[in-house]
Amino acid sequence: MDVVLDLGGLDALIRVLRDDGRVVVGPVLRDAAITLAELGSAADLPSGWGVETGPGHYRVREREDAAVFGHSAGPQSWKRFLHPPRKALISSDSTGFHPVEDTAPDYAFLGVRPCDLAAIAKLRQIVGGKAPFVVAAQCTEPGEVCFCASMGCGPAAGPGHDIALTERIDADGHRFLATSGTEEGAAVLARVPARAASPDDRALAAGDVEAATRRMGRAMPELDLRDLLAANRDSAHWEAVAERCLTCGNCTMVCPTCFCVSVEDTTDLDGNAERAQRWASCFEIDFSYLHGGAVRTSGAARYRQWMTHKLGTWHDQFGTSGCVGCGRCIAWCPAGIDITEEAAALAGGEQP
Amino acid sequence: MTTPMTGLDALPLLMNLSHTQRAAVAGVSRIETYEPGTRLFEEGGLADQCWVVLSGCVMIDTVVPPRGRIVVQSIGPGELVGWSWLVPPYRWHFGATIVSPTRAAVVDTGALRALADEDPALGYQLSLILINALLNRLQATRMRLLDLYRNPS
Amino acid sequence: MTTWVPTPYQVVTRTVETHDSVTLALRPVAESLPRFLPGQFAMLYAHGVGEVPISVSGVPDDGTLVHTVRAVGAVSRALHDALPGTVIGVRGPFGTTWRLDGVEDLLVVAGGIGLAPLRPVLDHPSRRTVLVAGARTPQDLLYADELAKLSDVDVVLTVDRGDHDWHGRVGFVTEPLASIPLDPDRTTALLCGPEPMMRFCARTLLGRGVPAERIQVSLERNMQCGIGLCGHCQLGPLLVCRDGAVTGYPTAEPLLLAKEL
Numbered sequence: 001m002d003v004v005l006d007l008g009g010l011d012a013l014i015r016v017l018r019d020d021g022r023v024v025v026g027p028v029l030r031d032a033a034i035t036l037a038e039l040g041s042a043a044d045l046p047s048g049w050g051v052e053t054g055p056g057h058y059r060v061r062e063r064e065d066a067a068v069f070g071h072s073a074g075p076q077s078w079k080r081f082l083h084p085p086r087k088a089l090i091s092s093d094s095t096g097f098h099p100v101e102d103t104a105p106d107y108a109f110l111g112v113r114p115c116d117l118a119a120i121a122k123l124r125q126i127v128g129g130k131a132p133f134v135v136a137a138q139c140t141e142p143g144e145v146c147f148c149a150s151m152g153c154g155p156a157a158g159p160g161h162d163i164a165l166t167e168r169i170d171a172d173g174h175r176f177l178a179t180s181g182t183e184e185g186a187a188v189l190a191r192v193p194a195r196a197a198s199p200d201d202r203a204l205a206a207g208d209v210e211a212a213t214r215r216m217g218r219a220m221p222e223l224d225l226r227d228l229l230a231a232n233r234d235s236a237h238w239e240a241v242a243e244r245c246l247t248c249g250n251c252t253m254v255c256p257t258c259f260c261v262s263v264e265d266t267t268d269l270d271g272n273a274e275r276a277q278r279w280a281s282c283f284e285i286d287f288s289y290l291h292g293g294a295v296r297t298s299g300a301a302r303y304r305q306w307m308t309h310k311l312g313t314w315h316d317q318f319g320t321s322g323c324v325g326c327g328r329c330i331a332w333c334p335a336g337i338d339i340t341e342e343a344a345a346l347a348g349g350e351q352p
Numbered sequence: 353m354t355t356p357m358t359g360l361d362a363l364p365l366l367m368n369l370s371h372t373q374r375a376a377v378a379g380v381s382r383i384e385t386y387e388p389g390t391r392l393f394e395e396g397g398l399a400d401q402c403w404v405v406l407s408g409c410v411m412i413d414t415v416v417p418p419r420g421r422i423v424v425q426s427i428g429p430g431e432l433v434g435w436s437w438l439v440p441p442y443r444w445h446f447g448a449t450i451v452s453p454t455r456a457a458v459v460d461t462g463a464l465r466a467l468a469d470e471d472p473a474l475g476y477q478l479s480l481i482l483i484n485a486l487l488n489r490l491q492a493t494r495m496r497l498l499d500l501y502r503n504p505s
Numbered sequence: 506m507t508t509w510v511p512t513p514y515q516v517v518t519r520t521v522e523t524h525d526s527v528t529l530a531l532r533p534v535a536e537s538l539p540r541f542l543p544g545q546f547a548m549l550y551a552h553g554v555g556e557v558p559i560s561v562s563g564v565p566d567d568g569t570l571v572h573t574v575r576a577v578g579a580v581s582r583a584l585h586d587a588l589p590g591t592v593i594g595v596r597g598p599f600g601t602t603w604r605l606d607g608v609e610d611l612l613v614v615a616g617g618i619g620l621a622p623l624r625p626v627l628d629h630p631s632r633r634t635v636l637v638a639g640a641r642t643p644q645d646l647l648y649a650d651e652l653a654k655l656s657d658v659d660v661v662l663t664v665d666r667g668d669h670d671w672h673g674r675v676g677f678v679t680e681p682l683a684s685i686p687l688d689p690d691r692t693t694a695l696l697c698g699p700e701p702m703m704r705f706c707a708r709t710l711l712g713r714g715v716p717a718e719r720i721q722v723s724l725e726r727n728m729q730c731g732i733g734l735c736g737h738c739q740l741g742p743l744l745v746c747r748d749g750a751v752t753g754y755p756t757a758e759p760l761l762l763a764k765e766l
Contacts, residue, residue, distance in 0.1 A: 090511070092552050092553065096534075097513060097594050098510070099509070126733075126734060259734070260735060260737065261730075261734070261735050263735065273552055273553035275550075275556075280736070282736065282739075287737065289727050292504030292505070292577075295727075295765060296766075301764070301766070308741075309739065313739070317739075409674070411675070419669055421669070422667055423671065426663070426676050426680075428681060492677040492680050493677070495679065495701065495702070495705060496665040496666070496677045499665070500616065500617065500698070500699040500702055501617030501618070501645060501699065505578060505582075
């Protein structure tokens with residue numbers, strides 16, 4: 001089913017989802033960044049705000065139009081909601097060991113970029129949990145650090161969305177082509193004031209997304225990344241990256257598929273104990289702690305671990321790539337390390 | 353009754369020697385059997401022979417006051433006992449005890465050195481054998497020094 | 506079983522093995538877990554302290570869990586000190602098993618606490634079973650009395666450092682391994698111990714003609730979940746909790762030789 005929504009329709013969509021008991025989360029402008037937070041209405045969206053991104057660079061900027069989805073590579077991903085930074089696992093007391101009730105709300109994610117849509121599927125393959133209702137926002141304006149096309153994860157929304165929106169602002173107004181991806185999505189759309197989509201509407205949206213595919217600022221080298229990383233375990237290149245990498249772990253925090261956690265044990269004064277998981281990063285010095293020391297202490301070994309896992313051994317472990325080409329690791333790296341350039345360096349060539 | 357030749361023929365230690373070369377070594381060796389408890393040599397004694405263990409076990413030891421006599425290395429079948437005959441002052445640096453019924457080929461190292469002087473090719477092969485045995489012993493000793501089984505806490 | 510919630514087991518016996526190791530026998534408080542097989546491990550939870558992976562060191566038929574624990578950190582110390590009656594949380598069975606189908610000659614090579622995960626295979630039917638076990642000192646040898654009583658296993662013990670009362674072998678575990686009688690094509694070799702020890706022993710066995718496919722090692726990495734969720738136990742492409750700990754040597758060799766992997 002496809003229809004065209006105006007801003008009022010978008011607002012109605014948010015209201016329908018809230019009325020259904022969902023917590024609607026979407027992009028908001030906060031603290032000089034486009035982050036993710038609960039939406040009360042379409043007025044909460046960052047209308048007219050875009051971003052300027054580059055290696056180690058992120059600034060919000062005012063757009064010339066009032067687009068609500070005209071931004072990318074924010075510091076947060078939907079991972080924060082599906083795989084919270086801290087989550088209680090079990091409690092332990094004199095009566096035994098008890099599971100902790102999952103109190104996560106039913107989420108509706110509004111404005112999920114195709115890269116993040118792919119990331120949600122990859123992440124949920126590992127962490128499970130309740131499936132969110134997903135309103136994807138197809139990309140018509142790739143960000144400077146984006147490379148979703150070369151990872152096969154965009155700019156068109158892949159499977160897993162309930163509704164996909166394609167925003168367009170022109171002489172005919174500010175509107176969204178809304179296409180359902182599931183029956184549930186269609187049922188929600190049917191309750192939102194909209195007009196039928198015409199062949200022109202569909203052609204314009206398709207054209208915008210297709211044009212975005214051809215305007216990507218960067219790409220991974222065109223070869224099997226898993227084989228590339230597997231073949232370069234002993235490459236001298238890791239030492240070269242290590243001279244720049246601060247092992248700060250920003251990349252792992254902003255990456256929408258990094259899932260590693262550490263488990264913490266706490267006790268209270270009554271002797272009851274709790275176990276909780278918290279986000280961990282393979283860049284932490286003790287991440288690989290074993291028998292009195294860490295296995296991976298050097299920066300080179302830790303960077304190699306992250307990149308090899310993301311692009312290579314994720315395939316061996318989970319049957320899919322860990323990277324969706326969102327570019328966040330490039331924007332949020334204080335040293336401006338670009339994973340596509342590092343892959344190109346390993347492949348022995350210059351990045352196209 | 354094993355002759356030196358049949359005893360030495362089967363040894364991996366000497367497998368790179370030609371049949372003739374092995375026969376030459378056999379010619380300066382004799383087979384001996386030892387009862388447990390036999391002291392093969394004492395630290396400081398004259399080192400003029402070496403042993404190739406065919407079966408059984410020999411322990412190399414030294415005295416560490418006040419701990420007493422401590423075994424530093426055990427040597428089993430196919431391995432060499434005794435190195436100090438190679439270099440001056442030709443005195444044993446450790447002692448050695450037989451700990452289980454042992455059969456060994458005892459080599460007259462003075463005669464062996466004379467053979468090597470006459471036949472450099474044999475001398476070279478013997479050197480390689482000795483170096484290889486020393487290398488294995490050194491590597492195993494380094495592994496022990498790593499103290500791999502220590503408790504990390 | 507991919508759950509975070511431990512199943513309560515109670516310590517029924519605590520046998521002191523050495524100055525820093527004990528063997529705990531655990532019985533279920535109520536529900537019992539599926540059968541553990543040799544090579545597999547449990548995540549053992551000490552209330553309020555934490556959880557660590559410990560291999561089974563015995564697999565009795567009655568579902569008792571047997572674990573030999575060496576006190577090396579806070580959690581293992583808590584488990585080590587647990588007296589009979591203490592409730593321990595158990596999750597498992599996790600990991601791969603020692604592959605014993607079609608075994609002819611079984612060669613078991615253990616270093617230090619590595620003997621614990623290998624103990625359950627010593628009575629596996631075979632044409633011949635040889636155990637070569639190394640320990641730091643005679644006081645650190647595990648299961649000494651039990652090993653002395655084994656009638657159908659050739660037991661070769663060696664220590665890195667002897668002492669006044671020790672009349673056994675002194676030398677690194679690779680040394681007797683170089684000279685024990687061996688039929689390479691009919692031997693299945695199982696190795697468990699510190700990584701360098703396994704590397705050197707595998708090298709010795711390869712040098713004696715034992716094919717790499719007939720050698721298995723037990724790998725180890727930091728483990729926090731045991732169920733493939735936390736990411737800590739990665740070793741190259743493997744998740745040790747799921748693809749190990751027991752691994753064939755052809756797979757393990759390049760991983761063991763890579764630095765800081």
